[in-house]
Amino acid sequence: MSPRPAVPKAVRTPGEAKGTPVSAERLLDQLWDRHVIPGATPVVSGAARYELPDLLYVDVHLVHESTSAQAFTGLRDGGTSGSSTGRVRRPDLSLATADHTVATGIRLIPKAAVPDMAGDKTRQALLLEHNAHDQRIEFRGRGSGRQGIVHIIAPEAGLIQPGMTAVCGDSHTSTLGAFGALALGVGTTAVEQVLATQTLWLTRPKVLAAEFSGKLSPGVEAKDMVLALIQRIGNAGAQGHAIEFCGEAVRAASMDARMTLCNMAPEAGARAAMVGPDEVTFGYLQGREFAPRGALWDEAVDFWSSLGSSAQAVFDTHVRMDASRIKPMVTWGTSPAMSSAIDGHVPHAESADNPAETAAALEYMGLRGGERLRDLKVDVVFIGSCTNARLADLRSAARVLGNSRIARGVRAIVVPGSEQVAAQAEREGLRRIFESAGFEWGLPGCSMCVAMNGDQVAAGQRCAATSNRNFRDRQGPGARTHLVSPSMAAAAALTGSFTDVREMA
Amino acid sequence: MTARNPIRGTAVSLETPNIDTDQIMPKQFCLRMDRTGYQDAAFFEWRKLPESVLNQARARTAPLLVAGANFGCGSSREHAVWGLLDFGFQAVVAPGYGDTFRANSGAAGLITARIGAMQYLQLLDMLHADIDTQLELDIAGQTLSVATRPDVTTFSVEIPAFHRYLYLGCFTELGLAAFHEDRIRDYEVQRPAWMPRIEVA
Numbered sequence: 244m245s246p247r248p249a250v251p252k253a254v255r256t257p258g259e260a261k262g263t264p265v266s267a268e269r270l271l272d273q274l275w276d277r278h279v280i281p282g283a284t285p286v287v288s289g290a291a292r293y294e295l296p297d298l299l300y301v302d303v304h305l306v307h308e309s310t311s312a313q314a315f316t317g318l319r320d321g322g323t324s325g326s327s328t329g330r331v332r333r334p335d336l337s338l339a340t341a342d343h344t345v346a347t348g349i350r351l352i353p354k355a356a357v358p359d360m361a362g363d364k365t366r367q368a369l370l371l372e373h374n375a376h377d378q379r380i381e382f383r384g385r386g387s388g389r390q391g392i393v394h395i396i397a398p399e400a401g402l403i404q405p406g407m408t409a410v411c412g413d414s415h416t417s418t419l420g421a422f423g424a425l426a427l428g429v430g431t432t433a434v435e436q437v438l439a440t441q442t443l444w445l446t447r448p449k450v451l452a453a454e455f456s457g458k459l460s461p462g463v464e465a466k467d468m469v470l471a472l473i474q475r476i477g478n479a480g481a482q483g484h485a486i487e488f489c490g491e492a493v494r495a496a497s498m499d500a501r502m503t504l505c506n507m508a509p510e511a512g513a514r515a516a517m518v519g520p521d522e523v524t525f526g527y528l529q530g531r532e533f534a535p536r537g538a539l540w541d542e543a544v545d546f547w548s549s550l551g552s553s554a555q556a557v558f559d560t561h562v563r564m565d566a567s568r569i570k571p572m573v574t575w576g577t578s579p580a581m582s583s584a585i586d587g588h589v590p591h592a593e594s595a596d597n598p599a600e601t602a603a604a605l606e607y608m609g610l611r612g613g614e615r616l617r618d619l620k621v622d623v624v625f626i627g628s629c630t631n632a633r634l635a636d637l638r639s640a641a642r643v644l645g646n647s648r649i650a651r652g653v654r655a656i657v658v659p660g661s662e663q664v665a666a667q668a669e670r671e672g673l674r675r676i677f678e679s680a681g682f683e684w685g686l687p688g689c690s691m692c693v694a695m696n697g698d699q700v701a702a703g704q705r706c707a708a709t710s711n712r713n714f715r716d717r718q719g720p721g722a723r724t725h726l727v728s729p730s731m732a733a734a735a736a737l738t739g740s741f742t743d744v745r746e747m748a
Numbered sequence: 749m750t751a752r753n754p755i756r757g758t759a760v761s762l763e764t765p766n767i768d769t770d771q772i773m774p775k776q777f778c779l780r781m782d783r784t785g786y787q788d789a790a791f792f793e794w795r796k797l798p799e800s801v802l803n804q805a806r807a808r809t810a811p812l813l814v815a816g817a818n819f820g821c822g823s824s825r826e827h828a829v830w831g832l833l834d835f836g837f838q839a840v841v842a843p844g845y846g847d848t849f850r851a852n853s854g855a856a857g858l859i860t861a862r863i864g865a866m867q868y869l870q871l872l873d874m875l876h877a878d879i880d881t882q883l884e885l886d887i888a889g890q891t892l893s894v895a896t897r898p899d900v901t902t903f904s905v906e907i908p909a910f911h912r913y914l915y916l917g918c919f920t921e922l923g924l925a926a927f928h929e930d931r932i933r934d935y936e937v938q939r940p941a942w943m944p945r946i947e948v949a
Contacts, residue, residue, distance in 0.1 A: 280935050283928040290909030298925055300935055302943055310825065312781040327926065335945040344779060367779060381946045402944055414824040414848055430826030430852030431783075436922040442932055444910065444921050448847075478766060479818040482847055512821065514847045533944035543942035578766055600765060693823075695775045714770045714822060716793055 268556040270519050271450050271485050274425040275299070278408050280442060296444040299425075302407040304437045306339040306380065307393045308367040309695065310412030314435035315374040321439065331378040333441045338402060339375040340383045341368035342392045344696050347658050347685030351697050378438075391661025391687040394418040394629040398502065399663050401531025405520035405547040410437055415629045415711065417508040421501035422528075423520030423550050425485075428509070448515065449559035451476075451484040452552075455492035457567035462745035464639060465500035466631060466709065466728035468492065468564070469507040470572035470582050476562060478580040482512035484560060487552060492566035493518055498527040499635035506630045507711050510579035519551030573616050573707075573741055574726040576604035577715045585731070585743045589614040607715050608723050609703065617741050619725075622704040624655040624736040625718075626729055627685070628692035631709035632660030636729040637668050641676040643733035643744055649681040650739030656698075658685035680736070694718045707735040753916060754886040755838050755859070756895050759812035760801055761875050767815060768822030769849060773831045783830060790831030808836055812883055814871060815842040820849025820860075829856045839885050841892060841905065843868045854911035855921050859887055861905035871903060887912055 267273045275297070283298035322329015331337060344367050368384075375382035383389045389396055394415055397403050405423035410416060412434040419426035433443055453472050473480070486508045493501065501518045508516035518524075525544055528534045535543045570584035581604055583590075591612030592602035605612065610619075626632070626640050637659065649655045657677050659665040665687055668674050674684055691698040692710035694717065700706045702721025709732050713724040727735065734744040777789035795802050813832065819842040820828060829852045832840070839859035853860045863871065871892070874881055882895040885905070890912075893902040914921065925932075 280928060280931045283925070283931055285910070285913055285924065287909045287913045290913075294909045296910050298928060298931075300932070300939075302939075309778050313783045316781075317783075321922075326923075335947060338946055367781065370781060379948050381948050402946070404942075404944070407943065412824065412826075414822070428824040428848055430824055430829070430848065430855060432826060432852065432855040432921065436925055439922055440925040440929070440932060441936075442925045442928075444925065445851075446908070446910070478821060479844060479846075482818070482844065509822070509824075509848070512818070512847065514851075533946070535942040535944075539942040542940075546940070546942075597765070603764070693775055695779060712768075712770070712822060714768045716774065717770050720793060 268553045269450055269558070270423065270487055270517055270550060270552045271425070271448070273550055274406065274408065275447055277406065278425070294446070296446045298442050299408060299445050301410050301437050301441050301443055302336060303397070303402055303409040304337045304441070305393045305397055305409065305411035305416070306337060306371065306375070306434070307343055307411065307413060308341045308371040309343040310431050311374070311434055312367055312370050313431050314438055315378070317435045318438050327439055331380060331438045334379040336441060337380045337438070338383070338397060339371055339380050340390055340393050340396055341371055341385070342687070343689045343693055344368055345385060345686070345688040346696055347688050347690045347698055349656055349658070349683045349685040349690070349698060352699065352701050385686065388662050388666070391664065392629045392632065392689055394506070395633060395660035395664065398422065398498070399531070399661060401528050401534040404528060404534070404543065405524060405550050410443055414509040415506050417514065417516045418502045418506040418629055420515055420517035421498060421505045422524055423517060423547065425515060425517065427515040449484045451481045451486050451513065451560040451562060452558040453486050453488050453562050453564065454490040455488070455564045455566040456490050457492060457565050458495065459492055459566050459569065460745070462730060463569050463571060464728040464730060465496060465503035467569050467572045468566065469504050470574065470579065470726065471569045472562065472564060473507065473511045473580050474572070474582045475564065476511055478510060478578045479512040481508065484513050485515040485517065486511065486513045487558070488516060488518050489552070490566070494521065497635055498523060499633040502633065503630055507579065510711055520547050571728060571731050571744055573731065574713045575608065575610060575616060576601070577607055577713055578604070579711070579713060579726060582726070583616060585616055585741060587616055589616065617743060619705065620740045621653060621707045621725070621735045623700050623706040624649070624653060624732050625691045625706055625708040625710065626656070626732050627658035627660070627690050628710035629660065629689070630711045631729045632658060632664065634664050634667055636709065637664065637673050640729040640733040641673045643730045643747060644676050644680045644737065647680060647737050649736040653736055653739050655680070655682040655736040656685060656691065657682050658690040659687050661687050682736070691718055700724070707732045707741065752838070753888055754884045755811050756884045757811040757882065758806060758809070758880050759814045759841070759875060759883055760807045760810045761814040761872065761879070762801070763816050763872065765816035766818045766821055769820055769825050769828035769846070770822055772820065772828040773825055777831070778825050778827050784834060786827060786831040787834040787836070790835040806880070811836065811838040812885060813837045813840045814875065815840055817843045819845050821846035824848045824852065826852045826856060829853050829858050833858050841871070841885070850908070854908060854914060857915065859885070859907060859911065859915060861885060861890070861892065861907050863892065863903055863905050867903045870901065887915055
């Protein structure tokens with residue numbers, strides 16, 4: 244390992260945490276330095292300081308049903324054996340919801356792969372509801388008006404604010420970095436540690452600046468930006484890094500779009516992503532449930548305004564993208580980096596950098612090298628997931644649909660990211676547009692992205708999905724997933740095959 | 749967890765790069781609420797193929813998994829780590845890992861040794877010549893060698909310092925953090941007042 248370049252470190256004094264401006268040059272370091280528990284890092288013989296983790300304080304812990312059951316059990320066992328209190332240390336900094344396994348009410352396909360292990364799929368959600376009640380954690384269940392995909396309901400509630408740390412037992416927690424926060428996914432052992440201590444061991448990552456200059460063309464969305472980045476740097480291109488999205492096209496992006504960018508950082512290999520906070524961020528937060536009010540709002544905005552990488556900041560890796568040249572993207576393979584602009588072709592395995600892997604991907608996807616992407620027929624269209632199930636996503640898909648109907652033989656599904664998104668979409672008439680077009684409208688949850696709740700794509704079927712992973716078997720055994728933006732998904736639903744949404748005016 | 753060092757034995761080799769955690773532990777097994785018992789769930793779809801190396805008897809006794817680049821990318825599900833441990837693996841040797849998978853492995857007691865790209869190809873050559881090569885992974889020394897042939901190549905591998913510390917010291921991350929309760933409390937008193945709190949009604 245090469246030594247990390249010297250990073251200016253903020254000197255933390257007791258007064259500084261109250262809101263005096265930060266001094267580190269990079270946003271990551273500003274966030275990091277303010278959350279280190281001093282003096283906790285172990286001394287390991289022969290190890291350099293940069294190799295060792297810091298103990299970081301967690302400002303918000305989001306909990307969902309599929310990675311928390313074992314953590315609550317472990318916590319309780321610790322209480323029984325006397326090694327801990329058995330209680331969640333800061334229930335007031337924790338929020339729970341059920342999203343991964345909850346039913347959406349959409350039709351299950353006849354050949355849907357039934358989970359191979361017996362077991363009631365709803366049990367995890369019920370157990371979390373019980374654990375949350377037992378531990379005095381707020382649980383936002385179906386019907387509360389505030390249930391939904393965890394990475395969507397937390398920002399909606401204004402719970403994620405600049406300068407904070409947030410963790411959740413889900414890789415796409417990176418989404419929340421859009422607010423200028425340090426947010427990342429962890430495993431269940433770490434979930435238990437956060438429940439018990441409100442801290443996490445973490446080694447400071449390097450920083451990759453993903454700078455998007457210029458303006459996006461009409462019909463091109465945040466999803467296309469991040470897919471283009473992943474195509475450029477590869478699915479491990481940001482390994483060991485946090486990504487900071489910056490540049491003109493990021494500044495111009497809404498919070499919904501910034502969340503889409505940060506959401507897919509794990510698909511580039513990064514655990515965390517972030518965007519420096521600005522007026523767009525503050526405007527989004529103001530008046531939301533957990534946003535500070537009155538004098539505290541002013542104090543917070545003063546501090547938030549001091550966050551952000553300076554012009555002098557030096558990044559470990561700097562990738563420059565021209566936003567004006569990005570076209571609508573479609574993945575053709577089994578890794579999110581296997582993608583092309585819509586006017587492109589499926590590659591020939593033999594001329595790829597990784598022929599064996601490409602050939603295996605094409606075989607799984609039922610594709611031949613040289614095929615035009617826009618000729619590929621789709622069986623299923625899925626608009627949903629923590630990547631693209633916010634209001635902006637539903638609006639852009641509905642705009643493409645207009646008063647048209649989906650193509651014969653296509654099954655199209657839209658699953659709003661949260662009950663609030665669903666309610667607003669209803670008020671705006673978006674639901675009517677989707678349903679008139681022939682879409683099924685589901686209740687909020689992860690649905691056909693993680694495909695744990697029975698919402699699956701049948702083997703061999705081709706699905707245009709607004710979600711984040713096109714791994715083999717991800718949407719169901721044998722399912723063929725193509726990742727696209729919401730407007731590209733809507734275009735595919737209308738025509739029955741991948742279509743350049745820019746030509747659908 | 750028993751910390752055994754060095755780890756001696758044979759390896760199973762999966763040469764595909766970018767094996768994601770959905771492959772290692774399909775979603776349906778993440779519906780379970782136990783922390784153990786995932787031995788039959790690991791690589792469930794892969795093992796449907798009778799010819800899979802994971803179905804050979806030797807796979808059940810091999811403590812080492814040799815894998816391709818970017819092993820464990822994708823979902824943060826720790827069930828993938830539990831599946832590998834329950835299957836019988838004590839360590840993985842690969843040219844690279846998904847960051848979250850590697851962190852989860854360190855926390856759960858599965859060693860992830862990173863081997864250089866060239867050394868990885870040499871190791872594959874050795875395994876192609878004799879898949880039953882007896883290997884020895886020294887966690888403290890960060891070396892991988894042939895147990896029966898100390899005269900041949902010893903590969904240098906990288907195991908995160910904190911993971912070595914946890915494994916060799918039989919510590920848990922939670923135990924280490926809980927030790928600093930006083931420091932955590934000192935930190936908490938100076939958190940800014942504008943940060944949100946969620947009061948249960």
